[in-house]
Amino acid sequence: MSESIRLYLDEDAQRTALVRALRARQFDVLTANEAGQVGVTDAEQLSYAAWQRHTIFTFNRGDFIQLHTKYMQQNQSHAGIIVSDQLEIGVITRRLLRLLDNRSGEDMQNWLEFLSNWR
Structure with a gap:
């Protein structure tokens, strides 16, 4: 069985309802x-x-897209980045759960994922 994604919610994304x-x-x-x-x-x-x-979850799309690009150019590794627009917490939760149920930690390695793909 593949390892589940372990999430790290950055400062802007750490909503109590989402964490719960x-x-x-x-x-x-x-x-x-x-x-x-x-x-x-x-x-x-x-x-x-x-x-x-x-895998980091953030609303800060621009900076983390740049950081992902920099990591890839410099052959650095990360455990994945999930970026999202700031939407209603229910929408974010549903999309994130859909992603978490269908991707593994291995899938996310060095991957930049847009939560908008998980409607």
Whole structure:
């Protein structure tokens, strides 16, 4: 069996209702607040998530698309990036659960995923 995606929610994405919904379904979720990573740069967020082998979930599309490109150009590895627009929490939760049920941690390795693909 493939390893489930382990999620790291950055500072902007760490919504309490989302964390509760994911944990209620037994997904491994870590928030920036829990990790003591509040106030650090996006690059530091991604580095931390990669070190912890967590796929990062963020609303900060532009910066994380650039960081993904930089990582790939420099042959650096990360555990995946999921970017989303800021939508209603129910919409985000449904899409994220659909993604988590259909992708593994291995699938997400060095992958940039747009949550909008999971309607």
